[in-house]
Amino acid sequence: MPLAPLVDSLGRVHDNLRISVTDRCNIRCFYCMPEHDVHFVERREILDFEEIERFVRIAVTLGINKLRVTGGEPLVRRDIPVLIRRLSAIPGIRDLALTTNGVLLPQLAGPLYEAGLRRLNVHIDTLDRERFLRITRRDDLDKVLEGLEAAKRAGYSRIKLNAVAVKNLVEPDIVPLARFARENGFEVRYIEFMPLDAQNLWDRSKVLLADQIIETLSREISPLRPIPDPDPRAPATEYEYADGGGTVGFIASVSRPFCLNCNRVRLTADGKLRYCLFAIEEDDVKGLMRSGASDEQIAALIRRNIAGKWEGHEINSTRFVAPPRPMYSIGG
Numbered sequence: 540m541p542l543a544p545l546v547d548s549l550g551r552v553h554d555n556l557r558i559s560v561t562d563r564c565n566i567r568c569f570y571c572m573p574e575h576d577v578h579f580v581e582r583r584e585i586l587d588f589e590e591i592e593r594f595v596r597i598a599v600t601l602g603i604n605k606l607r608v609t610g611g612e613p614l615v616r617r618d619i620p621v622l623i624r625r626l627s628a629i630p631g632i633r634d635l636a637l638t639t640n641g642v643l644l645p646q647l648a649g650p651l652y653e654a655g656l657r658r659l660n661v662h663i664d665t666l667d668r669e670r671f672l673r674i675t676r677r678d679d680l681d682k683v684l685e686g687l688e689a690a691k692r693a694g695y696s697r698i699k700l701n702a703v704a705v706k707n708l709v710e711p712d713i714v715p716l717a718r719f720a721r722e723n724g725f726e727v728r729y730i731e732f733m734p735l736d737a738q739n740l741w742d743r744s745k746v747l748l749a750d751q752i753i754e755t756l757s758r759e760i761s762p763l764r765p766i767p768d769p770d771p772r773a774p775a776t777e778y779e780y781a782d783g784g785g786t787v788g789f790i791a792s793v794s795r796p797f798c799l800n801c802n803r804v805r806l807t808a809d810g811k812l813r814y815c816l817f818a819i820e821e822d823d824v825k826g827l828m829r830s831g832a833s834d835e836q837i838a839a840l841i842r843r844n845i846a847g848k849w850e851g852h853e854i855n856s857t858r859f860v861a862p863p864r865p866m867y868s869i870g871g
Contacts, residue, residue: 542600542601542602542838543601544601544602545601545602545603545804545841545842545845546845547814547845547846547847547848548846548848549799549848549850551799551800551801551802551848552602552802553602553603553802553803553804553845554602554603554604554605554802555603555605555606555607555802555803555804556595556598556603556605556606556607556803556804556805556806557606557607557609557803557804557805557806557870558591558595558606558607558608558609558805558806558870559609559610559611559613559805559806559807559808559869559870560585560586560591560608560609560610560611560613560616560619560622560808561585561610561611561612561613561615561616561808562579562580562585562610562611562807562808562809562867562868562870563579563610563611563612563615563616564610564611564612564615564640564867565612565615565640565642565643565677565679566612566640566642566675566676566677566679567675567676567677568664568674568675568676568703569674569676570674570703570705570732571867572867574676577867580808580809580868584809584810584825585808585809585810586806586808586809586810586825588618588621588622588625590810590825590828591622591626591806592622592625592626592629593828593834594806594824594828594837595626595629595632596629597834597837597838597841598841599629599630599631599632600838601838601841601842603631603804604631604632604633604634605632605633605634605635606626606632606634606635606636607635607636607637607638607660608622608623608626608635608636608637608638609637609638609870610638610639610808610867610870611808611867611870612639612640612642612643613637613638613639614639614640614642614643614644614647615643619647619651620647620650620651620653620654621654623635623637623651623654623655623656624654624655626655627654627655627656628655634658635655635656635657635658636656636657636658636659636660637651637656637658637659637660638659638660638661638662638701639659639660639661639662639686640661640662640663640675640683641661641662641663641682641683641686641687642677642679642682642683642686643682643686644659644661644682644683644685644686644687644689644690645682645685645686645689648686648689648690648692648693648695649689649692649693651693652690652693652694652695656695657695657696657697658695658696658697658698658699659690659695659697659698659699660698660699660700660701660728661683661686661687661690661698661699661700661701662700662701662702662703663683663687663700663701663702663716664702664703664705664709664712664716665680665702665709665712665716666680666684666712666715666716666719667711667712667715668680668681670708670709670711670712671683674708687723687725691723691724697726698724698725698726699725699726699727699728699788700716700719700720700725700726700727700728701728701730702716702727702728702729702730703730703732704729704730704731704732704746704747704748704749704752705732705745705746705747706732706745706746706747707745709747710747710755713729713752713755713756714755714756714759714760717756717760717787718760720785720787721760721780721784721785724785726785726786726787726788727787727788728775728787728788728789728790729747729749729752729787729788729789729790730790730792731746731747731748731749731789731790731791731792731793732745732746732747732793746793748791748793749776749789749791749795752789753778753789756787760780760784761780761781761782761784762780762781763778763779763780763781763787764778764779764781765777765778766778766779766786774790774792774803775788775789775790776788776789776790776791776795777789798815798850799850801815801848804841804844804845805869805870806824806870807821807864807868807869807870808868808870809825810823810824810825810826810828811823811824811825812824812840812841812844813844813869814844814845814847814848814849815848815849816869818849820847822840822843822844824837824840827840
């Protein structure tokens with residue numbers, strides 16, 4: 540029986556934990572990582588599986604029931620199916636998903652499914668090999684497509700495609716990616732380009748806005764209409780095609796911030812707790828754990844972190860300050 544739920548000063552109830560298991564990645568998307576001289580955390584500073592499992596078990600007593608495993612690229616973490624098996628077995632977890640770039644899915648889609656994973660988010664911005672290479676700096680599109688096929692064969696109940704929408708770059712990919720998703724039973728989610736890159740390349744003029752994508756898909760494929768009775772706390776606003784050809788999601792952090800409905804908290808690979816992707820401050824869970832803290836002390840830290848959560852990131856305000864960590868270091 541959970542204790543009192545995790546509620547912040549604005550009354551937002553938190554039940555969703557995102558766990559980064561590594562800051563390493565096997566591709567180099569320009570909006571996330573520099574191509575060279577990437578500074579990773581030393582291995583001994585990364586939480587081990589026992590520490591992650593312990594944290595989750597404590598968080599469950601506070602009302603956490605949804606987990607998403609992220610990176611960096613989580614599939615580069617050795618023995619990741621072992622962690623998935625351990626997390627999926629924790630009583631009280633109702634939903635477990637994993638976000639991946641898909642490069643290692645050909646080998647791991649089956650083992651992850653056998654370990655208990657049922658939902659996947661696969662990052663893919665384009666089906667064009669040249670643009671894929673330009674974005675990721677790696678020629679791995681064939682591996683990602685092979686990984687998606689492997690995931691379909693394995694039997695995953697839901698596979699989503701995540702595509703970052705960068706203006707003057709991915710416009711030719713919007714419709715082909717949507718058609719690919721429709722043909723394969725996937726849901727594509729277009730994510731507005733956010734100020735989380737490692738090289739300070741972001742500015743608002745480079746954001747391909749959700750409304751522009753909705754207009755394009757409605758014109759080129761089928762009219763889109765909002766799904767009735769959506770989950771107000773979901774980060775994606777979901778639409779359905781009028782012709783019954785599936786759904787499309789939009790994570791419009793720039794044009795339609797959803798901060799006032801946020802239910803998420805994040806644990807970084809190096810054991811820091813963050814109440815927001817864009818948070819400036821974070822709390823040191825790893826330090827507590829490795830100094831012999833009790834479960835009660837760790838639970839108290841979680842409550843303090845959530846209690847201090849800000850109203851929102853203010854991307855559209857002059858008060859916005861980019862977080863001191865890049866995306867790959869925070870966790871997607």
